[in-house]
Structure formats: C-alpha cells, structure tokens
Amino acid sequence: MTESLQELVARIPDGAMLVVPPDYSGVAIAATRALVERGVRDLHVVASPSSGIQSDLLIAAGCVRTMEAAAVTLGEFGVAPAFNAAVRAGSIRMLDSTCPALHAALNAAEKGLPFIPLRGLIGSDVLRHRPDWKTIQNPFSDTPDPIVLLPAIRPDIALFHAAAADREGNVWVGRRLELSVMAHAARQTLVTVERVLDTCFFDREELVPGVLPSLYVTAIAVAERGAWPLGIDEEYEPDAEAQARYARGALFMETV
Amino acid sequence: MTESLQELVARIPDGAMLVVPPDYSGVAIAATRALVERGVRDLHVVASPSSGIQSDLLIAAGCVRTMEAAAVTLGEFGVAPAFNAAVRAGSIRMLDSTCPALHAALNAAEKGLPFIPLRGLIGSDVLRHRPDWKTIQNPFSDTPDPIVLLPAIRPDIALFHAAAADREGNVWVGRRLELSVMAHAARQTLVTVERVLDTCFFDREELVPGVLPSLYVTAIAVAERGAWPLGIDEEYEPDAEAQARYARGALFMETV
C-alpha cells in the first residue's frame, strides 16, 4: 500500500499548488528533502496557515515561485533566512495572508464553495495588497456593513507527516484537524508516516474522530523521523539544536 | 457540577431558538419531556438537520411556534404525527430547509459570519419559499454564476444527549461532530449525559478529537437512558417497539 519517498514526491508536478501545515502539526520534512532532490520548480506553496523550515528549504533550493502564508518563521529560532532573503530580493512572489483567511479559504474549498466571507481584515494592509479578495456590502444588512469575501483555495496537493496509518490507509491526525481540512480541500493528499499499523482505526470507536479516512489519501510513504528536525507530538520532540544550527545561517539542506 | 433535569430545562426561556440533533446523534428526550412538563411556549426549533420524535413531542404539546428542518420524520416508523397534523392545520410556522443549508448556516454562526454561500438549491422550491435566503451573482466569476447566500443561524440554546461528561465538564461526542458545530454556534449549550466520569478526557490524547470542551457547555444534567426511545451508539439501541407505538397514533408523551 505504501510507496517510497521518491515515488511519493514524484506525484508533485512542477507548478503545483502545494499546501503544508504549521510546524506543530506534522511537517513532512523528509519528503520535502526528497522533493528538493528531484528538483521541483515553480511551486505555489500555501502555508496552512504558517510555515517554517519546510518552506525555507524549498525557497533556498529555488523550488518556489509563489509563497502564500500568514507567516514564515523559525519560531523561537528566529527568521527564516532563505524566505527573508527571497522576499527582500523580490525573487519569489509573496502573497501575504492571515491565519483565519487561510483556514477559511481552505474551508471554502472543502465545502466546494467559490468563496467565503470573513470578519476582520478591513483597514489592514494585508487586505490592501490582496486584489484577489473582495470587500462587499453585507447583503443581509440594512445599514452599512462592509465584509471581505475570500476566494477558495483548492490546492493540487496536500503534504504532511503523521504518526501512523492503518492497513486501510486511514491516517491518524488526532486533534490536528487542520490536516483534515487540507486533505479535504486538496485534489490529492500525500502523507508520510512513522509507521503503518496492522490494524483498522475504525475498529476502535474512540479513535474515529481523529482519523483522516483513506477516501482523502492519495498515497502514503513511510519516513521514520520524517518530521525531523521538527517534532510530532506522539513521537518525538523538535530538535532545538538542529533548528538553531539552521537558523544560524545555513541556507542549504545539507546543514540540517 | 451537574444539575437536575428541571434546572437544566429551566434555562430554556419561552420563545428561545433551540437547536437539536438528528435521531442518530444523541437526542435529549428525557430533557424534552421535562421541557414539555414545564410548559415552555413559542419555541423556534432548529433541527440540525432533521428531527423526529423530539420535535413531534414538542409540537404535540403546543410548545413550538416555528419549526426549521430539512425533514421531520420518525424514520422507518413513518410520519411524525403531530408535526404532520400541525403543518396541515397551519398551526406552526414551518421553515423548510435542506440538510447542507442547516449545516452551513450553523457553521456560519460558529465562524461568526453573518452569512455563508451554498451550492445547489437553485431551481428548488425550498429556495423559492425562503425569502430570507438571497441569490447573488458570484462576485468572483466573469460569467453568469448565480449562488445562494444563507444567513447564519445562531441559536439561543443547543440541547443534546451524550454518553458521558468528565469531571471538568467536557463532553464526549465522538464522531458526532455535528454536536460540536451546534454547541459552537449556540449561545448556550445544555447537555444530558448517561453519567459523569471521574476522569479528564484530555489525559488521554486519543480521545481529544472527539471531545466537546467545557468552554462550550453551559450546564449538564444526568439522565440515564436519556435518549430513550431513541438510542445512543455507545450505550443502547433505539427501542423499535416504543417508537412503533408512538407512530401508531399516540400524540401525547404519556404513551411513549
């Protein structure tokens, strides 16, 4: 049922819109390194809603044309160096967004909606720099009430890392339901896991709410410690030392 | 932490908008009977998205002014007799809806949105009889593309039955996430449970995705077999005999 990391990332074509999770939700770093190795180009990376070392690696390797995110950061370890340099140099197209807008736009795709409204935003320069967002009068209000509409984001590919899949190809995401939203919204979903269990999650009713059904999963590859140097809650802590090394100026994946 | 059924239903004022779950999701029948006993009036009952014996009991007892649902039915046991008679007599105001519209309108309230779009609906007489729904041109399309906007439904009260709460007041809803949407959308949430466990669900990470946090729960009452004659998955099957008895023409709660 599973395939190799190389086979998995071969499913991501040049120019794909790729959605990735935040650093605390299971980031497929091993797959990202494989993706860099195969030399993917012109990705539109959507962070759901922020990203760190994963996007920085892809940007450093020249794989990214467009970055869409509420933030790109190494968190406690500081700025994302390649991202930072690329924005200042104008070498990537940056679509600045905000966390709830990314959640909402992916939620719209999940629901098959062309757009979804969102409160807030008005008066922010984030909105001013997004001509693809539209401000309309709330059609249900008799008094002036401007509200922003966001177009749905329907990614070609969702990519993330999880602790385990079962033998049916269902994936345990636990409380990281943002991973399910990504998978629902995307046309294809690629998952790396620490291991495949010879069980079916649906045999244990208490597990069901934290399961992403195989209906939404295109392919799975096993990648042990596949989130390193980030962590995955059930399995291992983030590796602070390795991240600090990266943040100290290493722009290339060899140094991680 | 818990209170009596009578105290619980005393929190539902006359005229309240009350959202209730479908028959398979944990229906608070015992609380409904207590609510009838206290003689509540003028309820606006919103089924999320359909309802059965619960709404029929409330309608039979004259507690309902407005019924909003995609369907009111006793399922395999046939028509809901009091509902049916009331619609034909014009003695309740019926807001006919459709399942995804109710889910979407509650989801809009959950997100604090005044409205949310929905596909489908166009050409249906359900839409034609809902002047509170608006059809607009999709602002993101250059070609004609009509789409329906639904106003958010923000209920005063959500009421449901679940297997268990923990000592913090968190409620196990499992895969019945429609209960969480109801609770998020409503101003107050009242829950009856089979029992309160002396544990904390958050101590077992695998349970977390199926938990409705106490943040959303206003009050809890213990009601053993509180869904009877409906069932609750982890606990007991629906009582077919009692439901059939009800369907055979008993319009009053004494007969259940």
Place this chain on the structure above:
Amino acid sequence: MDAALLINAIAELIGDAGHVATGALSPIPMAASMLARRRSGGKMRVTVLGSRRNSRFTGGAKELFDSAAQGRIDVFFLSGAQIDGEANINLLSIGDYEKPKVRFSGSFGSPYLYMLVPRVILFRPEHDRRALVPKVDFISAPGWSEPEVYRPGGPAALVTGKCLFDWRKDERRFALRSAHPGEDAASIRAATGFDYAEPATVPTTPVPDAALREEIRDLVRSEVAEVYPRFAEEFAV
C-alpha cells in the same frame, strides 16, 4: 414487489463506481450498494448514512455534503413522493404548499445532492399515476438546470416497481430501459403520468436466480439490518 430484483437492478446501474453513498430511508439502495461492492471485490467504497460499520466518515453529518461538493461521491440515491417527466422530485407535500393535503417529512439533502453528485439514481417502488406525475406539486430538487447554474450532478436513472428508466439529459426526458416481469410497454405507459421515450421492443429486467437471491438475503441480514432492522425482518419473511 420483488425486492431482490430491484436490488440486483440497482446494483447493475451502480456498475463500477468508485464511491457510492446512500442517504436516509434507503434500505433497497443500501442493499444494492452492498451487492455492487461485493461484485467489485470490495474495491468500491460505500458510505451509508446512519451506519457505523458502513461509513468511513469521521467529520460529522456535514461530511457527506462536503465530500459530494469535492467530487468524491459518484453515485447517490433519491426518491420522491412525486417524480415528474422532467425528473423533478417532490419529497415535501401534495397540494398547496401553505395548506398541503398530504405532508411528507421534508426535502432532506436533495436540493443539494441532486445537483452535485454526478449520477443520482431515483428509486420509487410505487409506480402509478399518483407517484409519476406530469408536474410535481413542489420541486424539492429540480431534474435539470439552466446552463449558467453550477450543476456537476443530476439524475442518471429511475427505478420503480415496474421498470427501469434511463434519464436522457439532452432530451430532458426519461427513456424506458426495461420492464420487470409481468409488465410490458402498455402496462407501464398506463401507470405512468408523464411522457417518456420507449424502444421498439422493451427488454425484460433480469430476474435474480436462487443463488443470487440467497446472496442478497445474506447481505440484508449481515449489513442492512444494522441500519434498517424492520426492513431486514420483513425481507427475511
């Protein structure tokens, strides 16, 4: 009514779909989906609303509707208290909307799923002029839409207790596909309140043999009974 024949016929219509879902009050479509899945060697995905065993949804009641909008459901089933020749269905009431003569449960998800699921199979066992009408009293869900309306889905066929109809989208009408044993072109025409196309010779709907009937009985007992205990009980008789 020969339920096994209907179950087999619907399973044939499902064919080799990737993902079939059944909604409320659908024991025969559920049984047919189970049969189609068995014939696929278990590869077909079947989602039964209200079932724990036959549902892999984990996101609550809305997931059916979201996944339909995502294009992840290929076949769904709907019925109608009335169905008309333009494939409009009425699940709501007979007579005036405000003062109905007969009121049914409601439109459920039909105004949405009928428009979003590519192949919707209509199933209405009672086949008479009260059910199959020239024009429905209330359009729960329309059989067709103007070209500017977003509508990836729609009707594929209509299965009744007397026959199978195909839906011809381009002609915007039904076409008789086969008559169940005991029926013929004339008896079906007489029982149908709307006009439809008809072939020169009308084939007979295949009749299940004893082995197939046993297989279906077994599926009803082992799978359908979980969701429809009364149907399963009556079916066993």
Place this chain on the structure above:
Amino acid sequence: MDAALLINAIAELIGDAGHVATGALSPIPMAASMLARRRSGGKMRVTVLGSRRNSRFTGGAKELFDSAAQGRIDVFFLSGAQIDGEANINLLSIGDYEKPKVRFSGSFGSPYLYMLVPRVILFRPEHDRRALVPKVDFISAPGWSEPEVYRPGGPAALVTGKCLFDWRKDERRFALRSAHPGEDAASIRAATGFDYAEPATVPTTPVPDAALREEIRDLVRSEVAEVYPRFAEEFAV
C-alpha cells in the same frame, strides 16, 4: 529587562477575565496568563497556542479564530515590530512593501483577532523610536476602525520594557499609566516616537518581591517551558 515585572504587570492587566488566549511567540504573555490564572484560583480559562497541556481546544487550528468570533475569548496578545500612536501594528516589514528593508515573519492572525477580541494587550519589550513610531510602514492590523466596520474588539493597553500605556479608544491615543523603575516621564517621552497623554504625576509600575519572583520562576519552569524551552532556559539564568 525585568521579565518578572512585565509578567506581573500583564497579569494585573488581565485581571479577572474569563478566558485568555496567547498566540505564537508569546512566552511573557503566556507566563502572565499562568499567573493570572493562579490568582483566579484556577477559575480563569487560559488557552496557549502550541501547548497541549494548556489548551482545551479540540477542533484544530481554526478553533482559536472561530471561538474569538463567537465572543468566547476575552483577552489576547499581539505585538508589533512597529506600533504607532493610533495603535496600528506592523508585524510584516520595514520600508517599501514590495522591496522591504527588513522583512519579519508575517501578520499571523492579527488582522482578525485585533478586531474581534474585546481586550487585546499589546506587548513590545523593546521601547525605542524604531519600535514606537509616528506611523507604521505596514498596517498588519489597524488600531481603530470606522464606525460602520464590524469590530467588537481592539487594543486595551500597551506594555513595553519601560512603561505601561492604556489605550483611550474615544481619544484614539495611548495614555501613560505607569513607568517601570528607572524610567520617568521624560525618559519615556524621549524614547517614544508617537504622542500620547500623560498624567501630572506618573506612578511607578509595581515591582515583584522575592516571593512573587519565585512564584513566577516556578510557573515558567512548570508551564511555559513546554512551549518555549529556550525562553525558560534563559529565564532560569
């Protein structure tokens, strides 16, 4: 910088809120929330983004934003690389947007939460004319909105390494509330790039005693370290 003083001051500002949430990169607000919760006898609800122990959210990353829109979060924290006298905050970049001189991580949820959470406490330890400016280069989130804009939330206070400011919504400007030890009206005025109101005599921000410092150290060790290990390590020194 006296982190314990800031933690205590922010805990005072939180007061007896029902539900406090902290977002990304907020170790001091998190510690302050832990202190405020302890002072409430555990009654206060605190949600820390990125924490398992100190979050009772179960619905994924969007739940913070949804619950804020529902009115279930009373206090939140934001910062700014630049903050101006109208309480606009800039988390994005310095200089021209298209060709920034300095680029930060991004605006996170600020364009939304600043407008929806009733009391947002701004926290910016570095207090100088580069941080507190007459006008931000980029408005990640505006300090105020026109009356027709839906905005139940907004700034409540600004906490820096030198002082506390209150936000006066009606006057649309900050007002000096207290100066930290070692600072006075003149030193704060000199370090601040925007105009603000000032009382005739400027109180001194309360300084934690040894017992309180020990309590705070304990909270940082036992709670904050889960989410901010580096901060906790440095704090212990």
